[in-house]
Amino acid sequence: MFVINCPYCGEREQSEFKAGGEAHIVRPKQPTELSDDEWAEYLFMRKNIKGIQFERWIHTHGCRKWFNVVRDTSNDKIKAVYKMGEEPPTV
């Protein structure tokens, strides 16, 4: 189990958090103007990266804030955390 450094609360056990999948998939501003293919791309298609992944987590049993985590999915080592809306760090 990891320890996640919540940007609002500090280091906490992973069991206090929930994962929210790949980060920086922006919801299209005009969904109705997308083709079925483009909509499916947003809705379902994922990079599912083995290696450095930018992803979303929420501190469910804490501040209930969403934030971003940079994690190496091949060994679960967390490289960085940053708040929603902040520029992703270069890792």
Added chain:
Amino acid sequence: MKNKYSIFSLVKNAFSYHENWEKAWKDPEPKKEYDAIIIGGGGHGLATAYYLAKKHDMKNIALVEKGWIGGGNTGRNTTIIRSNYLWDASAGLYDHALRIWEGLSQELNYNVMFSQRGVMNLAHNLQDVRDLKRRTHANRLNGIDAVYLNTEQVKKFCPIINTSPDIRYPVLGGTLQRRAGTARHDAVAWGYARGANEMGVDIIQNCEVKGIKRNGDSVEGIETTKGFIKTKKIGVVAAGHSSVIASMAGLKLPLESKPLQALVSEPVKPIIDTVVMSNAVHAYVSQSDKGELVIGAGTDDYVSYSQKGSHDIVEGTLNAILELYPIFSRMRMLRQWGGIVDICPDASPIISKTSIKGLYFNCGWGTGGFKATPGSGDLFAHTIANDEPHKLNAAFNINRFVSGNLVDEHGAAAVAH
């Protein structure tokens, strides 16, 4: 088969102290070109190669595996086999597999120990009851054996379940598929490998795919750690690593690869003679022929390729086990491990062509792929050979995520394993 297995061959070989057994499969170096290449040497990939050679008259086939055959989820799963799925498409797919299972040991001349000891699914709340009844009715009309059991019948079929009404989530009923059961996972991989090898398939281990070479919209071959291999047809059966291979061809898939854990207890004399699954309390358990309780845990919610999950998941699973089987409190966990499962949003697999000619994917089996191994291999082989899906896997095309015709099993079937 030139090296047929039987009690007679065992006795005969005993006289020569078993010095004369042949290799179950060779270890060839890759040729320059194949008619088709299967990427991934798990059960599904090996079965695909086997059926391509056997039923589609393709002889120049290679299977490449980055590690050792059967070393991924095939060798890590809890070996539950059943076909009592809700939707017609799923029922068709899984029952096709179950029918092959029923004669597989004989077909492969390799005892895969398919043991039809029945699979029971438990209901713990009123919606579970509705869902299980719905599934039982659908199964019956689809020609799949399934019966609904009340609490007393559940108790009778598996007396060690705690069916007391006083527990937190009492057992309100269940379903039973008697043709369902378990098999010996390693034997499935080895049996298919031996069969495929016999028909001339090159099984190439320790050969990692590094790239997929394309010419416009068609594939031309694969780059591997053993060099470039030319081919016009590539079948990818890479389970948790499907997205990694897809990205080599510039594709994205509707998959997330997550840790799934399982554990076994120390071996004991027979105590549970069937497979019992509970979704609401989240515990499923069977006992292997060796005597170990085989217990499946859940998935973690994050993407990971580390083959490790969190301890909370294991604790929660055993928590549920003790709720339903308080007698197991003093049993001991012997081994615990993790696999990487590729999960589709609708908890159903993909057995499909792609937008690239000659590139086919068989993935997204999530937590329940083992049971489908023979059927999946058979249908994927058909899809690769004919460049068209079989009617049994037509619904499992990748386009369903675009058109919206999902085969939603986790929303509907009460159990996803």
Added chain:
Amino acid sequence: MKKNLRVKTSNFIDETYKISFKFNGKTYYGYKGDTLASALLANDIHLVGRSFKYHRPRGIMTAGSEEPNAIVQLHNDTSRTEPNVRATEIEIYEGLEASSQNCWPSVNFDIGGINNLLSPILPAGFYYKTFMWPASFWEKYEYFIRKSAGLGKSPTKPDPDIYEHKYIHCDVLIIGAGISGIMAAKISAKNGFKTLLIDEKPYLGGSTIYQNTENFKINNQTSSSWLNKEINEIKKIKNLEIKIRTSVAAFHGYNFLLARESLTDHLPLEQRDNKTRHRLLKIRAKKVITATGSLERPLIFDNNDRPGILLSSAIEKYSNLYGVACGEENILFTNNDTAYEAAISLFQKGINVKAIIDNREEVDSKLIKETEKNNIQIYRGYTVVNTSGYKRINGISIMQLSKDGQKVIGPKKSISCDCLGISGGWTPAVHLFTQSGGKLKFRDEDQVFIPDKYPSDQISLGSCNGDFTLDEIFLSIPKKLKDFLNIKKTDYENLEIYSSFNKSKRNIWLLPSDKIIGKTKPFVDYQNDATAKDIKLALREGFRSIEHVKRYTTTGMGTDQGKLGNMHALGIISETADSKMGELGTTTFRPPYTPLTFGTIVGRNVGEYFDVFRKTPIHDWHVKNKAEFENVGQWKRAWYYRKDGENMHDAVQRESKAARDSAGILDASTLGKIDIQGTDASEFLNRVYTNAWSKLAIGKCRYGLMLNEDGMVYDDGVTTRLGENHYIMTTTTGGAASVLGKLEDYLQTEWPELDVYLTSVTDHYATVSVCGPNSKKIVSQVIPELDFSDESFPHMSFKNAKIDKIKCRVMRISFTGEHSYEINIQANYGKSVWEKCMKVGKEFNITPYGTETMHLLRAEKGFIIVGQDTDATMTPIDLQMDWIVSKKKYDFIGKRSLYRSDTIRDDRKQLVGLLTENPDEVLEEGSQIVADIKKSPVEMLGHVTSSYYSPNLKKSIALGVVRGGKNMMGQKLIIPMENKQINVTVADPVFLDKENKRLNA
């Protein structure tokens, strides 16, 4: 013939404290401090069990947690029974009853022993090659295979013991309290680190503490007396916590470790009740020092498994620590100096050592010289080629090794013995290190794997790091500790170390024999009966990787997880396949290190603590009034109220009728309630619900449907506008948490520009719902201050009010189709409001109803229940709820998905009403719907989602989803049951009061 094998008194055994115990029904005695194994050996018992496959007699092999053979069932047939307990780990206690396993009728005479004779046709993987004919017989073969497999017996009664969890956070965790661990603990704690030292054994000091010879000295004291002083010293250090009988089970990433602290297993049975048996320690350590020591290797030769064959270090430990001789005629067989250390210990205790067989030809060391002083015969350059004796070893045959060690030469010599100690050198215990993700490297000179790359802030010290001898330990540890803890000095520099151990070793993984291998049984995995020839067979058949060989031969898959034999398996593979050890890799060491009981892992969360109960503030009233409860998520909801003599059907019919005829009352407190505030609250609702919200007037309520982004119905409920920028949303009971989660997700990540705040207030309010034609009369008496006229308080509106000065919110909304009110009040007043309604309503026969009646009433009205009438495949259009999907709104969650090629189809499953031909026949929920029963395969059009007998309509009604059902009104369909077919007609899903007269009555 009873021998006394108890030798000179040991400091670790209390001879004044005699303990009786039973083994296989017979009573024996031992002393406090004994393990079951040492007590059995003292009673001259070696034969403890039978092996897994061949049922060969097996005895005690080791003196620790690596024991493969001596495993027993404790307290057979009682609630405290436990299978597969290692005799070498369990401390004896008054009342201990142990019995042999995997044998019938007894360990002395075991029918299963016939398997040993059949062994020529039972090589590795034999079961894959046979039992296939005839196909239908597998079930029968399997029955016998299962019966003969397994070891001990599962308990069959619930566990009377208590388990608990404890979280520990420390600066430095030290695993293993041998000499290295003790040194590390002292330095760490003295430098101010909060330190935890744990060891699986009941004593501290590891193997050094009983290494009682003059051949190992530290500053001129024997190593054991030096260490003893250190131990006494560290016990006084305040920031050092020491836990014995505590075994680290798992070392996960981020320095998260699990350890089992055993608290009562060594106590007399009668002292155990109401005490915690095991405590699972969940340790998060900033730094971890692994000092887990090493395991002695056996040697692999023909018949190396007989009772009376032990590791040489075990023989030494039994003699030094427990004061027990393992035999009277001992022989040691070794490829290194360890056996000589054992021999000297035995001499000191007056135990006979007859001979030493040493693989090495030219070797000299102080230890050997010391040994030779005792006139003992040493066979240099020899190997054991066979052993004899069935239930106890009675002799060995030895031959000379060729120069290259590949074959045996010269004449064969037999020597009698009753105990054989074997030593193949040492294997560092790197299990925990590799579990944590550490990578190993292979050290060629002594053929061991040692830690290479550490994945976290941790270090390995002592023999688990390959530093086996005293001089190596004192050379490496001070420096390593200084680096690791970032400190200037340790107490252990410039000590004078004297160690007479010579490190030379002649490593031969599989010793040669005069017979062809096919005729021998050189065991590699004792418990699973995997031999070297099985491994060779696997390689011959094309299994090349260690994982394949392990799985094919079952090597390393026993309860000892291959602690003894895995290295030999690797060695034999590398020799046979001509590949390098370092390149083969190792098998994965999977947690736990030693098996962990399920109860320990689960802790207190059993029985009533399995999961929390959520109860409404009115729960006690429901209990008092004979409610049956339904589990909805974690909530306990009143399902129906049983009156005298009623069954469920009667009760529901009565409740349903009363609600329509006069008045009913429902506890709706479990519905999720989310308080929504902010200047953008209306816009937010516009985006999350399918319908439009901006124009909802303050004080008005509106029903909303929420979709997933893939267009499928997710949740529903009524939301009320309390103020300009203030709404209260209700959700389904089961969906409350996930809806809030989803809303927060969109708010924080997609629409951070919106000024909206969400707060869950589900538990803060109790909700009392009163419905029926007389509801107004009742509620207006409960809240007399309020104007209940239809003009002032119409359907779908809300008012603030007070009941006895307590603020409450009253909504006029309805899930039953009746005129009805919901009173929301601070939770702790819920029960009194409920009771007030009951009191006032008495004259109107107000009738409490549960969820079942609620479901029936809403079905009469055609209202859906999300999760019952929908699964994750229904769109609002499928539900024929097009009216709630705004065409004007630019976007809302899930909108785009409704217009995909397969979601706009007309032939999707759609919600319809169903009426049975026979109005008394009630359909089974979940039954399937077909049009043509003769078609094969039968085409299923949909299924029945809700079905009831309506006492108000006096007929059976049902809701269902049917493919293309929207256009099938009036059409006849069939419900095929197992033994009959039921004819139904597709109907409007609104069965009652389509004009909403009752709502506005």
